[in-house]
Amino acid sequence: MYRFYSPEYLYLLLLIPLLMGVGFYAFRKRRAQERRFAELPLLKTLKPESSTKRRIWRNGFLLLALVFTIGMLARPQVSARQDVPKEEKGIEAMICLDISNSMLCEDVKPNRLSFAKQVLGRLFDVMRNDKVGLVVFAGNAYTQIPITTDLSAAKQFLSDISPSMVTAQGTAIGAAVDLASKSFSDNKEIGKTIIVLTDGENHEGDVLEAVGRAREAGIRVNVVGLGTSEGAPIPYEGGYLKDEGGNPVVTKFDEQMCKEIATAGDGTFFSGQSASALVRAVESQLDKLPKAVLTSSASSGYREVYGWFGLAALVCLLLEFAIQERKSRFFSKLKLFDR
Structure with a gap:
């Protein structure tokens, strides 16, 4: 059994769809501006190290970090009840x-x-x-x-x-x-x-x-x-x-x-x-x-587990930091983020 001690913070999750919409709008606008100067094949030639998927992964990890941070603020708790x-x-x-x-x-x-x-x-x-x-x-x-x-x-x-x-x-x-x-x-x-x-x-x-x-x-x-x-x-x-x-x-x-x-x-x-x-x-x-x-x-009430949410948020931020926006020549052979 679980609960949130401060569930009012969960309303902040409504920001996630809004931020996703803003990010998608910014991506489409930037893409439209780029194509005013050159077609897609030429853009790939001019920016061989540019990676759209890398940006998506970075933004995704940022949003996940925000989700876990909001969850941490809501103070998730699990029942410590022992049915003995x-x-x-x-x-x-x-x-x-x-x-x-x-x-x-x-x-x-x-x-x-x-x-x-x-x-x-x-x-x-x-x-x-x-x-x-x-x-x-x-x-x-x-x-x-x-x-x-x-x-x-x-x-x-x-x-x-x-x-x-x-x-x-x-x-x-x-x-x-x-x-x-x-x-x-x-x-x-x-x-x-x-x-x-x-x-x-x-x-x-x-x-x-x-x-x-x-x-x-x-x-x-x-x-x-x-x-x-x-x-x-x-x-x-x-x-x-x-x-x-x-x-x-x-x-x-x-x-x-x-x-x-x-x-x-x-x-x-x-x-x-x-x-x-x-x-x-x-x-x-x-x-x-x-x-x-x-x-x-026997019962000992509820146990705080917000620390796990904080750890998950930290991992997401580290992953976002580790992923560069541009392709690495060393890892390009692995083709992890190819379009």
Whole structure:
């Protein structure tokens, strides 16, 4: 399995047909100008060492070098997965991450959403033996990563998360919990938990009812609260989000709501401004859940192979440099580039 980490660079390949067209046009124009002064047999006599095929080969290697260079910029990667069955004990956890606009508030540095990503990145490191999935939500909830043991892919996805992923604004915690509850296996022996990371503001729907349904299904709901009670304005288009009266909208962390959710879900409420401390607290709570054997495949994510593309580009450039435009008297007997 392979992929390109930066596929946007592949659009540069559209330059190749354009360059080929320009080269062909230049060749035809040069040939037309030459034939204004002499016919082809006479041109061969006047320029016995000239070789059209040599120019074609040189230009071809230049274009190939460009193709491989573009491929290198796109960062090709191949799967380093080794399908070796292994058995490890762990739990099942679904992460529900709030990505509403209020999560851009900077009362937690650098902002609430970035801080949440730091917490999740470190949490994924300590949950490497568990099955984890990810749901993002604002006004609606969406499953971004189905529950899996491949946490390397989950960590790579974190950097791309932003409020622009959803159009409907709000804080639909209930919808996120309901969606996450459907992602677990039927194994009743394994511990199951939902971890909600949110500022709790402007929650919508019957949150406590959704949490109650999860609890009845044997799923604990833990909450990581983000923000401060003082709050701060929401950054927006180089300034701050304003209400209809032109005043900055101040978003405040709703600690009481977060605590109620955790209590209703038979879970624990966590809060703080130290990512390391939060991860240690969550990890300690997760260790209390019953673990069961998880059968999976060993995986080490993706391996970079752009170096091979760079080497191919270098070889093409060396070949282009080695081929002279004019025929070599020494090699002319081999007739490699004869018309």
